[in-house]
Amino acid sequence: MRYQGPVKLEKKHPLAIRWFHWINFPSISIMVYSGLLILWAQDPTFMIAGRPVIPDGTANYGGLGMLDFYHWLHLDGRLAEGISWHFFFMWFFAINGVLYAAYLILSGEWKTIVPQRGTLKSAMITVLHDMHLSKKEPPRAKFNGAQQIAYTTIILMGGLEVLTGIAIFKPTQQSWLTALFGGYFIARLIHFCIMLGFVGFFAIHVAQVIRAGWNNFRAMVTGYELAPAEEAPPENV
Amino acid sequence: MWAGLAVLGSVGFINWIATRSEDRGVHWPLRRGEDATDNLMEEFFASYKLAPEFPVSQIASPARINPSPGTPDDPVPDDYKLTITDMGGNSHTLTLDQLKAMPSKTMVTQFCCIEGWSQIVQWTGVPLSELLIALKFVDLAKMDQAPKYVRMETAQGTYYVGWDLASALHPQTLLVYAMNGAPLEPEHGAPIRLYSPVKYGYKNIKWLTTIILTNDFPTDYWGDQGYDWYGGL
Numbered sequence: 001m002r003y004q005g006p007v008k009l010e011k012k013h014p015l016a017i018r019w020f021h022w023i024n025f026p027s028i029s030i031m032v033y034s035g036l037l038i039l040w041a042q043d044p045t046f047m048i049a050g051r052p053v054i055p056d057g058t059a060n061y062g063g064l065g066m067l068d069f070y071h072w073l074h075l076d077g078r079l080a081e082g083i084s085w086h087f088f089f090m091w092f093f094a095i096n097g098v099l100y101a102a103y104l105i106l107s108g109e110w111k112t113i114v115p116q117r118g119t120l121k122s123a124m125i126t127v128l129h130d131m132h133l134s135k136k137e138p139p140r141a142k143f144n145g146a147q148q149i150a151y152t153t154i155i156l157m158g159g160l161e162v163l164t165g166i167a168i169f170k171p172t173q174q175s176w177l178t179a180l181f182g183g184y185f186i187a188r189l190i191h192f193c194i195m196l197g198f199v200g201f202f203a204i205h206v207a208q209v210i211r212a213g214w215n216n217f218r219a220m221v222t223g224y225e226l227a228p229a230e231e232a233p234p235e236n237v
Numbered sequence: 238m239w240a241g242l243a244v245l246g247s248v249g250f251i252n253w254i255a256t257r258s259e260d261r262g263v264h265w266p267l268r269r270g271e272d273a274t275d276n277l278m279e280e281f282f283a284s285y286k287l288a289p290e291f292p293v294s295q296i297a298s299p300a301r302i303n304p305s306p307g308t309p310d311d312p313v314p315d316d317y318k319l320t321i322t323d324m325g326g327n328s329h330t331l332t333l334d335q336l337k338a339m340p341s342k343t344m345v346t347q348f349c350c351i352e353g354w355s356q357i358v359q360w361t362g363v364p365l366s367e368l369l370i371a372l373k374f375v376d377l378a379k380m381d382q383a384p385k386y387v388r389m390e391t392a393q394g395t396y397y398v399g400w401d402l403a404s405a406l407h408p409q410t411l412l413v414y415a416m417n418g419a420p421l422e423p424e425h426g427a428p429i430r431l432y433s434p435v436k437y438g439y440k441n442i443k444w445l446t447t448i449i450l451t452n453d454f455p456t457d458y459w460g461d462q463g464y465d466w467y468g469g470l
Contacts, residue, residue, distance in 0.1 A: 026247035042353030079352065080463030084267035087274055087465070088254075170278070171349060172288040172434050172470040179289070184347065184355045 006229035012219040017109065020100040021220060027092040030085055032195055037082025039192065040070045090165060097158045112142045114152055119145040154201050157194050164191040261456065262463025275467035279401065288409055288434030291345045296417055297356035302424045303438065311391035313444050317428050321374060323450040324384060329372050333428050337414060339363045344409060346434040349470055359418060360432050362411035374450055375406065388455035389431060390447040398442045399455025399466065407435050412445065437468040
């Protein structure tokens with residue numbers, strides 16, 4: 001049911017958060033795309049259907065044209081190009097991420113994101129509600145439990161992505177880090193799996209934003225959201 | 238408002254990069270970025286940090302061969318000789334036996350290919366630093382006068398690499414003549430190849446015959462085709 005009563009403008013996202021968010025989005029897009037250009041040269045995963053992988057992690061691409069999504073998407077034979085983009089935008093992604101984490105800590109905004117007591121229960125209610133399995137409304141707060149868990153996880157994944165990236169980028173100079181992740185091959189695998197997580201997060205995140213509507217999206221651009229003038233603010237995404 | 242401009246700006250920025258002319262195979266802003274990153278890494282990391290060694294049990298067998306086009310063949314003459322020259326006109330030629338008579342080093346380290354695969358290999362060879370010092374091409378007491386780069390080539394110059402001097406003098410940078418306890422195979426670069434755990438495989442030239450110490454920036458085979466010049470690990 002759409003709220004029809006009086007509305008007011010309510011400050012939602014600080015300017016810094018909006019900058020971090022919108023610098024992160026193109027950076028991570030370039031990182032995923034250029035990462036696939038790099039991955040083509042030596043796909044370490046077992047996840048791509050039909051690709052035989054021999055025990056040392058090398059994939060055999062022969063005779064698999066039908067399953068070759070790299071070829072479909074014109075991602076093949078562009079390793080050097082992929083590396084050059086990846087090693088350029090890694091700075092934007094990493095520095096933006098570090099500044100974002102520092103801002104969360106220094107501004108106290110972390111309190112709205114980090115899970116606390118009751119988060120799990122709130123998350124369950126939200127998930128059941130959003131999947132239309134329950135009519136019970138999620139608690140009204142800036143971020144509900146499901147969001148807190150998702151956003152905290154994605155920040156930790158970002159940190160882990162940077163660390164596994166360093167482990168792959170400098171396996172000699174930072175060999176302790178490479179060893180910590182279980183060696184070069186495992187570090188690559190983790191780096192890749194986290195990327196899949198980012199893509200999964202993106203899909204759900206965009207679906208939820210579309211569900212929540214224009215008012216919600218606009219808040220991440222302008223910082224303000226229309227809220228009921230008298231009652232408690234509605235659920236936000 | 239401003240955040241919205243940030244998105245438009247980012248798209249414009251990415252598009253601007255993608256439409257710039259190429260420098261050695263990649264859009265020049267990306268090439269500048271890689272060069273700047275390399276300089277930063279060179280400053281930030283100690284050149285002499287040793288790469289970790291691995292137990293012999295982890296050696297990969299068989300050692301993977303990356304044939305042409307990874308490394309185009311360049312047949313080595315039967316009367317193999319290694320020639321070293323510098324800017325001052327000094328030149329020295331060694332036979333394989335003379336090289337093998339020098340103090341050698343054996344180590345088990347990881348070989349990383351820019352394609353993403355890696356293997357643990359045992360390498361036996363003469364540290365390039367000790368050879369250059371013994372033949373007085375490099376004087377550790379006069380490093381301010383030392384050449385900045387080392388260019389290395391195959392017999393016909395089909396394959397060539399350019400190294401910064403610090404990486405060339407790394408104690409684990411070897412002129413390799415044996416691999417995994419056996420004489421180096423022709424496909425792996427016999428009789429002499431370069432190997433160092435501080436660089437990606439494409440910098441580790443096979444069938445090495447010529448070493449030139451120089452202040453002129455030496456490009457390299459894959460560096461000219463879009464790959465990073467420094468290639469540091």
